[in-house]
Amino acid sequence: MLRKRFKSTIGIYGYLVPTIIGLILFNAGAIVASFVLSFYKYDVITPAKWIGLDNYRWVLNSKLFWTAVNNTFKFAAGYIPLSVFLALGLAILVNERIKGVGLFRTIFYLPVVTSMVGVSMVFAWLFNPYYGLVNYVLGLFKITGPAWLSSPQWAMPAVILVSVWKTVGYYMVIYLAALQNISPELYEAAQIDGANRWAQIRHITIPVVSSTTFFVVIMCTMSSLKIFEQVYVMTQGGPANSTVTVNLLIYRNAFEYLRMGRATSMAYFLFAAIMIVTCIQFLGQRWWVHYE
Amino acid sequence: MRRTLVSFLVVVAVLGFAVVGYGQEEKVVLKYMTWVNALGAEWIQEDFIEPFQELYPHIEIQHEYVPFAEYWRKLMTTYAAGNPPDLMHMSVGYVYDYADRGILLNLEPYFTRDLSLEEYYAQPMKAVRYPNMETGDLYAMPYAFVMSVLHYNKDMFDAAGVDYPTDDWTWDDLLAAAKALTKDFDGDGKIDQWGFFFQPNYYTLDAAIYSFGGRVLSEDLSTAIFDSPEAEAAVQFLVDLMWEHKVSPSPQVYHGIGNLFEIGNAAMVIGNMADLDVYRNIDSFDWDVAMVPGGPATKVVRMWPDSIAIASSSKHPEEAWEYVKFMINSGKIDRYSGQRKMPIYRGLAESDEWMEYDKVPDKSVYIRAMEYGHPLDFRPNWGEWSAAREAQLEPAFLGQMPVQEAIRNAVEAVQEVLDDN
Amino acid sequence: MNRSGMHKTRSLILRYVVLIVLGVIFAVPFLWMVSSSLKRGIDVFVFPPKWIPSPIMWSNYSELFKVLPFGRFFWNSSYVALLSTFGQVASCALAAYALSRPKFFGREAIFYILLATMMVPGQVTIIPRFLIMRSLGWLDTHLPLYVPHFFGGAFGTFMLRQFFLSLPRELDDAAAIDGCGRLRTFLTIYLPLSKPALATLSLFIFMDSWNDLLGPIIYLSTPKKMTLTVGLTFFQGQYATDWHLLMAGAVVSIIPTIIVYLLAQKHFVSGIMVGSVKG
Known part of the structure; x- marks a missing residue:
């Protein structure tokens, strides 16, 4: 019995060989090295100098860092619910078998493949308060x-809206894949019981795709806490530091201000934050995620 | 005399070496990093590298280029790999920091050995002197430079009956003209033509502060001192252009719609002389260039160079220096800096070919501006503190915070960066 | 028409209205991009904005192809993206299967370590990762761009695992009763049922690899080895903002990913059939 279990464990590890090699070869070293660097004054160019916890101490005392933390959480608080809600809604809408639905799927997915640099200029113009289209329509x-x-x-808020526009197609497609896998019989049974469309969505669709929702929430959380590209190309952190995010500060310190050591210490604060949030989400999943 | 003799001998020696050594000597490979776009890379290849290699067949230049946004990240990875370039284009904002870390070769001995300062524009070269802008050594060699200038729309001036800007214009003259040039043609309360357009970036801001008699950093570069009454008056003046006199659009108006001057919605703009290439495509109005206005204390024209540096780790500094000299003294106008940036070599800049007397703009303005030239305070951690300053001053320009308070915050933020070394 | 028919028509109209409103909102920025890509540089910001460019500058596109070896770039991008996609989907599917239902020693640990690699902000591992590639002697080759994809990935593994977990548990039991080995269950039951998820993952990996800017710029130095995405950034200068060319480049660069999207989409649809067969 024990031998059989052992054999089966060895067998299952066979599936994980590529992943484990990848973890060791391409990830472990890089992650450990960057962690070690967080205790050094290091600019990449000249030799590193051990400074103990100075980087961490500086980060904790920096006003700008806490502004960035605050902004990052603000972004997450807006981005995550909007993305999840809209992605599921769009997926349900374009999962209908009605004419022209393929075109709409493509339109909703288009922003995902569009380059952020090009997009940033378009939105800068759209959001111009006097001449932009957004305020014109609001007017x-x-x-x-x-x-x-x-x-x-x-x-x-503008950055959040652009980010949702840019990425929601991604999550829509994930939902779409999950929706395709719901057996039509489930809906047929519900229809016979007289459930209307909303009731079907609430009682069938949402519970059945909950494992996908869990995945989408985790992904949105991680990407929103690591938000960088959108603010880098759209606002550069401005105006008045209102969109400076932690990852933007990390980038600037690492490559523009020649403070790689300090950047890595910020990165580990961010890492810890993401880890804590993700753990909470994993612990919480038993209350709402429904696995087969 | 002696210097000329020495440089003559060096040239003979190098050329002789090249000729005699041809065929038996090992080829010298120089790694050369730049940030340019595709067209720029083509120009550098055809106008510098190829003719240079023809002249020095034993030197091979390997050109690597990446977009500016990725340049510093890429440069750092080459250092991490222990494979840094021999030659690299250097942004003036980084020369101090990179020289401070000992990775740039001191070019002063090479320069004094081979060239004479009188033949070059000395003002913009100050920006790459380390540790001190006045007395320090050259740690990069400028090949061209730009300055801040005032571009103006002649048609709008004519229509409003306002005289064109002159060399002795002050900020008050600019304000008076801007008032006459700001128009709401249809009377809908929305301004259709702005008298003046500027963005409160480092070069406008710094020039204004100096021209009002203030300074940004103390002489020893250790303290932020732009909270003096003079500096505050300068910032207040700029803010008032937007919010008190309403002759200049606020950030809320211009954000995201590009350059209002270029699209014919502003009569004047303070910008970079390199915008010339863009403005020459304008066919809907006539324009020209003037000096930036002076302030109550003085007139300051911001100038900053594009430079090339040699890595201190280079095994072939002499060959690299030959390339640097070739770049600044090739004797013809290359397409890379072109007509929009001023060659550092006076002979070339003041030649008919570069001056283009028959064309707009009137480039003699640039020559006359030289005497007011002033390098920027591109000093320790410039990138970091100038970003901090702009962020803290922004609420004032957005009309959401009194100037004094914004300046106080900005000084504090800049000081924090300066102290952090 | 009976009541339920009326109701159906009304709800159909409502759906179209919602779709069209959302569709327009999503398409506007893109339409403007296309329109700018056909303008002259100085016309891009003219206002009031003109949606139909005049003159129409088709030459912006030919200009793109004049300056750079785009054919070469296109080939580089394509083979790197295809190899990456294949490698990552295969290795992730294997790992995801192992980490879904089977219980074994170390399962949780591996899963959470894998997940944790996603939480480290990438900016700070760039330099160490670069040094790893250097010690492998892979600099200035395409290897660092696709080889790591053959060794799994947290995102793909996690995504497929979640999908596998939503498949009915009875599948495993039925397979076990039929005397199916684990590998056969994986190949003949899990993979075919997961077509929508596999297609989705392929789409994402292809897209990420195609759009990757940082990797090629850091690992490659020979210009002709660059990918299309990097090639397009060569139109951004320091001072000159060739927005019209940039827009044209952006439009060109998204075409391959749209094609891959349309191909993958077919598999989402075929997923319906597969779904209805099971039971």
């Missing part, structure tokens, strides 16, 4: 739009 409904990207209060 038609008698709403005076805010200054968006040039306002410290509204820049982050």
